[in-house]
Amino acid sequence: MRRLLLNLGIVVFVVVSSLNVLAQTGKVKKANKDFDRYEYIDAREIYIKVVEDGYASAQIYENLGDTYYWNSDYSNAAKWYNKLISEFPEETEIVYFYRASQANKSINNSENATRYMDMYIARGGDPGILKAINTEFLEYIVQLKKASINTSASDFGPSFYQNNVVFASTGKSTEGGKIAKWNDQPFTDLFIATMDENGALTSATSLQGDVNTKYHESTPTFTKDGKTMYFTRNNFIDGKKGKDKNKTIKLKLYRATKSDNGKWENVVELPFNDKEYSMAHPALSKDEKKLYFSSEIPGGIGMSDIYYVDITGDNQYGTPVNLGPEVNTEARESFPFISDKNNLYFSSDGRGGLGGYDIFMAKLDANGVASNVMNIGEPANSSKDDFGFIVNEEKRFGFLSSNRDGEEGSINDDIYLVNEDCKITISGVVFDVDTNAPIAGANVMLLDEENNVIDQVIVGAEATYSFTADCEKRYAVRGTKEMYAPYEQIIQTPNKTSVVEVPIPLKTLDPCPPDDLGCRLDLQPIYFDFDRFNIRPDAEIELAKILSAMRVYPELKIDIESHTDARAPKRYNEILSERRAQSTLKWLVAKGIDKSRLTAKGYGENQLVNKCADGVACTEEEHQLNRRSMFIIVN
The missing domain is CATH 2.120.10.30 (TolB, C-terminal domain)
Known part of the structure; x- marks a missing residue:
């Protein structure tokens, strides 16, 4: 999981990045005050400039839309989600059809809202009732009339x-x-x-x-x-x-x-x-x-x-x-x-x-x-x-x-x-998905179909929450906490007074090393074909993020690291990775970045991220994880 750092704070993403397994590898330097100034690199600004330069991907649009969605800026969220679905319909994850529908509904674009919700349902999305527990009728009598x-x-x-x-x-x-x-x-x-x-x-x-x-x-x-x-x-x-x-x-x-x-x-x-x-x-x-x-x-x-x-x-x-x-x-x-x-x-x-x-x-x-x-x-x-x-x-x-x-x-x-008077109790516990420990201080919100916040609470030591909702309505329960990925669950409430249990599992965000620019920009892996060092089209999209960052922040100096898999002699891989590092550097220089701001080095197969060493049977996908580039901020 990556995070993007904004001028006014941290915005987190729910899109899982394969760079999780890469974040701690390569030449990652110890944090010190020399890197503090880069804590406020505005990743969203850089993403927007990447799009302005003519580069786009589903991941870029997802991340841009999410930065606005989780901050309730539904107008801008709808803008990027609409682009996502229009340009990358087959690559769009199911949940983004729902978010796109909600964002468009919030800005009164009912046509898009309906269309995206239909697409959400057609692709298998279903709000579904979650563990509705029907209670005895008389526990909830609230209306008497002669x-x-x-x-x-x-x-x-x-x-x-x-x-x-x-x-x-x-x-x-x-x-x-x-x-x-x-x-x-x-x-x-x-x-x-x-x-x-x-x-x-x-x-x-x-x-x-x-x-x-x-x-x-x-x-x-x-x-x-x-x-x-x-x-x-x-x-x-x-x-x-x-x-x-x-x-x-x-x-x-x-x-x-x-x-x-x-x-x-x-x-x-x-x-x-x-x-x-x-x-x-x-x-x-x-x-x-x-x-x-x-x-x-x-x-x-x-x-x-x-x-x-x-x-x-x-x-x-x-x-x-x-x-x-x-x-x-x-x-x-x-x-x-x-x-x-x-x-x-x-x-x-x-x-x-x-x-x-x-x-x-x-x-x-x-x-x-x-x-x-x-x-x-x-x-x-x-x-x-x-x-x-x-x-x-x-x-x-x-x-x-x-x-x-x-x-x-x-x-x-x-x-x-x-x-x-049919009422639904929506309750649950906020917990760490990895440790199952309760997360005190998390913010839990109940939102209606129009994405309006109906109620919200900061959970206490036991991390429990409870909301009262209406029957036969659609809601979303959203949980957030600093340094955790947001979580949202869609609920279609039943037609009888019930207790609906909605647990909120939050995933800890891996902290970005202070000198890892790729982590801060939620950079997707830059892969090379087997035995090749040319820049692939999908790699260009990711390099465009580095390019935009270096343009926005002219004081940045970057060390490019290149790595190979282990399926060739060690010396050959060192030479191949060095060529890949230099091809990456040349791509950036060709786009106008002064060469004095860049260094590049190949590490061959010396820093594998998985088990796939010499003689170990691995899939092509596993080998490809080792064929990567990293971008380290240098002082």
């Missing part, structure tokens, strides 16, 4: 039913107009509302059939085929009400089936009900083999616990099983719901929370056993009662019931649409 079907009274307990939502309401009750003495509100009935793909509810009407009565009906759950419903009702069936020993009408679980006329009929009581204690809020397991519910069955853990029964046949069930202390507390647990991802959501006022009923989530294993209970936090939970939560995890929305907007002591509930 459903439009709410009334001025209580509306609560929603349940998904195909493309609809069924819920309980006192404000819409039509059955007899009876008033419940304990809260002076009408008894609840079940209603059905149409739900669109975003969860908006409209057109609420009374559920048709024999379900609604003059007593309470609420919290239904439905089988996937839409033909069976379980729901909660007061102890009332066939026109008869039942009371416990204290003359109280408890809650019971019922089942109804949908007839061919679309009405809910054939209402039956579940056989494990008991008039002495309430059972309510049924919820079906994902496989519909278990029915969860809340009850105050004697011998439980608290005031009300969550249980399940196995469904063993047509209205046949096993014995109620308490979910145990992992879920239940000495207080109240109620309103269970099982999601398609087999998560149990429920409400409790017996666990640490924000106040009143809070909504919790627990994982269910294959046997229906719950673990890892967690509070889903704000804003789903509030200081009031929050309960009756349901969620479509695939569509990333759900509903909950809450009295949070009521006055203190109010029992009026509302149904809220819960939407996830």
Whole structure:
């Protein structure tokens, strides 16, 4: 890797040069104050003059474009990237089509930006999602909105039913107009509302059939085929009400089936009900083999616990099983719901929370056993009662019931649409690609599609960073640090709240010896054909860099070193390398450089850069690495 030194500082390149292996060879002198003045050789100025003199290569255009791109001068970056692609399309590395697209987009050249991005994709470039980790939906709820079907009274307990939502309401009750003495509100009935793909509810009407009565009906759950419903009702069936020993009408679980006329009929009581204690809020397991519910069955853990029964046949069930202390507390647990991802959501006022009923989530294993209970936090939970939560995890929305907007002591509930505000966390560590050590003090930037800097941070001792981004957008993460090559990663964020890991590996730049002009100019190897000492056309392009430097800096004096491979007698190679060194000197003199500023010497095969000594089998490419010229600043 080379670096170019500018008047105002150091600009680094991401183009790997084969001169890495050459930088420490040849007659490299120890740094001293005599060379300090050359620390500010303006390589970019020299490159531009090389182009003005009629010499060009893909590497020259890449380096020129990069000096501007990494410093956010996109107008000049676009100028050189456009030349690169226009003049050297086959030699252009894939990443430069992307950079060219970004640079042109930043200067509003949409035609070029689109064309280069198409070329980038066509050649195999793909932003791709990097290690997107989908998180649980409720870790990122940030939007709650009252459903439009709410009334001025209580509306609560929603349940998904195909493309609809069924819920309980006192404000819409039509059955007899009876008033419940304990809260002076009408008894609840079940209603059905149409739900669109975003969860908006409209057109609420009374559920048709024999379900609604003059007593309470609420919290239904439905089988996937839409033909069976379980729901909660007061102890009332066939026109008869039942009371416990204290003359109280408890809650019971019922089942109804949908007839061919679309009405809910054939209402039956579940056989494990008991008039002495309430059972309510049924919820079906994902496989519909278990029915969860809340009850105050004697011998439980608290005031009300969550249980399940196995469904063993047509209205046949096993014995109620308490979910145990992992879920239940000495207080109240109620309103269970099982999601398609087999998560149990429920409400409790017996666990640490924000106040009143809070909504919790627990994982269910294959046997229906719950673990890892967690509070889903704000804003789903509030200081009031929050309960009756349901969620479509695939569509990333759900509903909950809450009295949070009521006055203190109010029992009026509302149904809220819960939407996830899709956010992406982009995070990672900046580290040295060779040692894996964290790089403290590196600058990390997040850029949008227009190359605007959205956020940036200087990383601390642990070299970690984190940005918040939007879903379904393209970004670039860029890492820079003095004496390291810049790194940029393109990201296409996913369409769900996720954590995208973007590690930033930075490569240390080999420091240029203070007297190595070739290193400072990012000089590409000047090769000679086997057994030849004539200047090849590709070598002329590189020599043009030396020529321009000597013109810009007339005080420069250069020692030219020439080296051969080992495939001929040693003495022959010394003579050949001397001729190559002198041919290089003559080329520069012919271009107007005073001969007094140049010396030249051939070293033959005495300073090989690899294993390819006499008798060692090597490829032509390996031998060619040893056939090279170097340019040393002399005092």
